[in-house]
Amino acid sequence: MHLIKDENGNLIPHGHGDCQEHTHGEGHTHPHGSEGCPAEGSQGHCGACASGGDAGKETVALLSYMLSHNEHHASELDQMAENLKKMGMEAAAKTIREAVSDFQKGNMRLGLALTLVKEELKQQ
Numbered sequence: 001m002h003l004i005k006d007e008n009g010n011l012i013p014h015g016h017g018d019c020q021e022h023t024h025g026e027g028h029t030h031p032h033g034s035e036g037c038p039a040e041g042s043q044g045h046c047g048a049c050a051s052g053g054d055a056g057k058e059t060v061a062l063l064s065y066m067l068s069h070n071e072h073h074a075s076e077l078d079q080m081a082e083n084l085k086k087m088g089m090e091a092a093a094k095t096i097r098e099a100v101s102d103f104q105k106g107n108m109r110l111g112l113a114l115t116l117v118k119e120e121l122k123q124q
């Protein structure tokens with residue numbers, strides 16, 4: 001097992017097949033286990049091909065998971081912007097919506113990368 005940090009800088013234990021839940025603030029968690037850790041056998045979220053197994057399938061699983069994870073966060077941020085707008089915090093809401101736009105652009109690129117990986121794997 002090794003330690004990694006979540007988006008908030010909190011240390012979370014993470015290792016081979018020993019996935020655990022981590023949080024993103026009050027009441028918001030992502031389970032890591034059979035469903036939440038798609039590249040089981042990899043070294044955390046940064047090494048889809050760390051040891052053994054089918055590296056291509058692990059990469060597809062990890063990219064798919066990360067794309068979905070990012071889309072979920074973009075949706076949460078969009079809701080936050082809406083709430084801030086209702087509170088009269090227009091500048092903050094606008095800035096978050098701009099960040100959501102950046103998330104969506106990044107997600108389009110991740111989606112393209114996922115498609116390219118899948119196509120390359122078909123040809124092998």
